Amino acid sequence: MKQLVRAGLGLCLLAGVTAPASAEPIGFFQVEGVTYDSAIPTPEEVFGFEIGERPVRHSQMVDYLRQLAELSDRIDVETIGYSHEHRPILFFTITSPDNHANLDEIRETHLERRLGEAEADAAPMPIWLNYGVHGAESAGMDAAIPLLYHYAAADDEAVAETLDEAVLLVTAIFNPDGHTRRIDHVNTFWGYTNVSDPDHAQHDLWTKARTNHYWFDLNRQWLLLTQPEPQAWIRKWHEWKPMVSADFHEMGTDSPFYFHPGEPARMNPLIPDTARELTLGIAQHHVEWLDSEARLYTSEQGFDNFYIGKGSTYPQVNGSLGILFEIGAARGGEIESERGLVSHADNVRTHFRTSLTTVQGSLAQREAITDFQRGFFEDVAQLARQDSARAYVFSAPGDASRAARFIELLRQHDIAVNTLARDVEVDGRTYAAADSFVVDLNQAQYRMIRGLFDRLTEFEENIFYDVSGWTLPLAYDLDYAPLGGQFSANLVGDAATGAMAPAVPPRASYGYVFSWTDSLAPRALYSVLDAGLFARVATEPFEAQTTDGTLEFARGSVFVPLARQDMGGADIHELVRSITDDTGIRVHAVTSGFTPTSGADFGAADVFRTVERPEVLVLFDDGLASYDAGEVWWTLDYRMRVPVTLRQKDDLGGLDWSRYTHMVLVGGNAALSESATGRVNQWITEQGGTLIATRQGALWAQSAILGLEAGEDGDAEAGESGEAVPDETRPERLDFADMGVRDAEHIIGGALFETDIDITNPIGYGLSDRQLAVNRNMTATLTRPEGDPYAVVSEYTDAPLLSGYASDRRIGEIAGTPAVVARRHGQGSVVLIADNPVFRGTYAGSERVLTNAIFLSGLLDRPFGDYEE
Structure with a gap:
């Protein structure tokens, strides 16, 4: 063991106050028959309370786990990244001292072995364990505590042998910001007595604490990687490419314990069948322990292996075995359920013990899993050639x-x-x-x-x-x-590295211009406007004389003149330099206000129109989809560096509406109160505000704000009352067992649809062509406004399904309907978006619809011609 530095008690227990019934001493977690080194401090010795008595704060957990790594020569720790709120993400390597001395060599040998370039037994088995990707799932986080304690303190020959044969790779706090949000909530309602009533406020924290700072579900980020937490852990995952990956979660309180292999019929076709068979073999070790305690469990129901962006499925298309664990949540500590009283301490123990059976089951099949991984990559070479x-x-x-x-x-x-x-x-x-x-x-x-x-x-x-x-x-x-x-x-x-070398233009004599086609052009424009400069946006293509010669620019390009600015030319050039450093976009120095394009000189007011700095209000909570709101918030705040005012949907009283230029209303229960609806309508029509509404928000706004009738799904007509229905027209009678599949037949499970977007409309500026893919996960459609042939900026094509599942009926219903409607409304504008344009922060194409609606909605014009048939 490393030199012992014994920590004092983190908290002193109040004399005479006993721990709640849900708390458990370390003996509850220790494995029977294993002796533990008393020199390694137990969690309660450091925390001052037992697991289950109260939540473990992030700082307490970090300090304790780091202390275990300091005391044990079996454990090393490193900080692999930081969350948005700058909390550390800890990564632990657990193996024997001899293996630690040769860890780099072991890793390299394993990477060679998987490609058949080293012997099958040339290196220990790397096994990856995920804890706490969802902040609300307390047992999924806290199970790392007894696990690291066990491997630090267990004085046991079998444990030593395990660590000779394996390298355990543990990410202990996947989602530190969500974890902290959960702790704050639970502590706010903590008491000296347990309240197991499910309606107690302490237990009501699921959605808000599940996500990271920007309300992203990090377990959907293994593929998309827009957030710093998954970016940190995916680097380590590929550094090791482990043979088995286990992922620990909680689910609804009434649910029994679940573990993979999952639904047999819902396997991504890229995953070999052997992966399921080997996962089922590991599962027998969970079964053995669970049966010994007569626990309820299920292993092939409810969860699939189809979307490759989840923590238990991503490994399976990367040559590893992925295992999902889910347990009914105790939430605040102890809660009543239909299967009895559920306690946090017992959930932690279950996840801890199945962590051990994961390691045991993996090692028991070491030869078969090694063959599988080697075969996986041998098959890859053949598949690629074919x-x-x-x-x-x-x-x-x-x-x-x-x-x-x-x-x-x-x-x-x-x-x-x-x-x-x-x-x-x-x-x-x-x-x-x-x-x-x-x-x-x-x-x-x-x-x-x-x-x-x-x-x-x-x-x-x-x-x-x-x-x-x-x-x-x-x-x-x-x-x-x-x-x-x-x-x-x-x-x-x-x-290709993806690196962008910023090119700072020479100091301009007339002004600066940059294209709107670059994804970060809105970020550059906001920097200009926020510095107090004014800028003009082109509504027509034009040519400009620059220090790089005569160049062509498309609609939406931004011109920043030197004239009539409150900032001198040298300071404007320094601002341009900082913008190119920040965004990497190409800014050009303009040498003359005269353009080769007839009628498009930079002073032409009908071609170059001034835009104002946006002040954005984003509504959240009170029934709105938190993921949608968070993705809008992240896109504007993080990607575009546009400040966002967040306000609860049902708390709009007392706002200074004159401050805001734009309001975003996302999907979910988007309906505003009657008084709020009136005030928003007044803000749009009289104060020139722009409402941007997506998904169900768009459906509400088209009716409540624009007065359009929403389309409804057609239902088959029933027979007249009292009349016998002929057999051939009688409603179909279905077997109850088919309900799940039948119910899902017309649900759209996050598919990609093709739209045709008008790139001459300000909402379409910057896009290179009219075909734009969007994510669609709802069935309702927008209504086409009458009398305004310009209002439909984008519509679904006649054969819109690009990728994913949608029934023929839904495809037919959606084809040709509006995807984006944008029109003037009084002095302001309304932009309705049928889908979430920034779904999971990944749709870099449709993201442009949102940013254009924020920056360019003022360029929308009202038609005055006679367009009646």
Whole structure:
């Protein structure tokens, strides 16, 4: 053991006050028959309370686990990243002292072994354990405490042998911000006596504490990687590429214990069947322990392995086994359920003990799992050679930021991506070497590439635990195509890094101009406006004379003049320099106000229109979808650096409405009160405000604000009352057992739909073509306004399904309906968006609809012509 530095008690128990019944001493967690070193402090010795008595604060947990690493020569700890609120994400490596001395060599040997370049028994078995990706799921977080204590203090030959044969990789606090939110809530309602009543406020914390700072579900981030927490842990995961990955969660209180392999019929086709068989073998070790205590459990019901962006499924398309654990939540500490009293301490113990059985079961199948991983990558080489696609080419013309963002995503998934060495034409589209990239399928991450690029629209079953389609090139609005027979080695250029070298223009004599096509142009424009400068946006294409020669610019391009500004030319140039450093976008120095484009000189008021700095109000809570609100908040605040005022939906009284230019109303129960509706309508019509409403918010706004009738799903007409219904027209009678599949038949499980968007409309500025993929996960549709042929900015195409599941009926109902409606309303504007344009912070294409609605809604005009049929 490392030199002992004994910590004092973190808290002193009040004399005469006994711990609540839900608290358990360390003996409750210690494994029977194992002797524990008394020199290693127990959790209650350091915390001053037993597990289950009260929640363990983030700082307490961090300090204690770090102390265990300091005291034990079996444990090392490193900080692999920080959350948005700058809390550390701790990563522990647990193995024998001898293995620690050769850890880098062990890791390299394992990586070689998986590719068949080292012997099967050449290195210990790396096993990954996730704790606490959802902040509300307390047992999923706290189970790391007895686990690390066990491996630090257990003086046992079997434990020593386990650590000789395995390297345990533990992320103890996946979601420190959500974890802290849960602790604050539980402590707010903590008492010296347990209140197990489910209606007690202490137990009501599920949604708010589940997510990270921006209300993202981090367990959906393994694929998308927009948040700092998954970016940190995915680096470590690919650094090791473990053989088994276990993920510990909580679910509804009344639910029994669950563990994978999951629903047999809901397996992603990229996952080999052998993975399920081996996971079932590990499950027998959980069963043995659970049966010994006569516990209720299930292992093949409710949870699937289809969406590859979850913590238990992502490993399975990367050559690992993924195992999900779920247990009925105790929430505040102890809660009544239909299966009896559920306690936090018992849940922690269950997750701890099944962590041990995961390790035991993995080692028991070590040879078979090693063969599986080696075979996985051997198969990859063969599959890649047989795949007719051969390679993918992609580009984001005019938007280097979007391309760089996608390249970085690929690299985070350990996918090699290269520049395109020469121009190539595919399906009538030319991919220019200057801004295109190529992904060769013949690499170890073949299945992962397929998982990102494939477009699936046919499924064995139509029930999905999560989204059914996630084709990421579509989400990023990339031009892309398989190269097939056109692929050859001479198309592959240098490795692409995604890095953008900022190019600062020389000091301008007249002004500066930058294109709106770059994803970060809204961030650049806000920086200009926030500095007190005024800027003008082009409503027509134009040419400009610059220090780089005469250049063409599209609609939406931003012109920042030197004239009539309160800032001098030197200071404006310094601002431009800081903008290029921050965003990487290309800013050009304009040399003359005269443009080669007739009628489009920079002083032309009908071509270049001034925009104002947005002041954005985003509503949340009170029935609104927290994920939707958080994704809007993150997009504006983090991505675009636009300040956002957050306000609860049902608390709009007392606002200074004159302060705000834009209000965002997302999906969920979006209806405002009658008085609030009137005030919002007045703010739009009389004060020129812009309402941006998405999903159910758009459905409410089209009726309550614009007065349009919402469409309703048609139902088959029933027979007349009292009349016998002929057999051939009698409503179909179905078996109860088919209810789940039938209920899901017309649900859209997060599919990608194609829209046609007017890129001459300010809401479409910056997009390179009219085809835009959007994420759709609802069935209701917007109504087409009458008498205004310009109001429908975007509509679903006649065959809109691109990737994912939707029934033929739903496809037919959605085809040709509005996706985005934008129109003047009094002095202001209303923008209705049928879907969430920033779903999970990943849809870099439709994100543009939101940012344009924020910055360019003032450019919308009201038609005055006669458009009646």
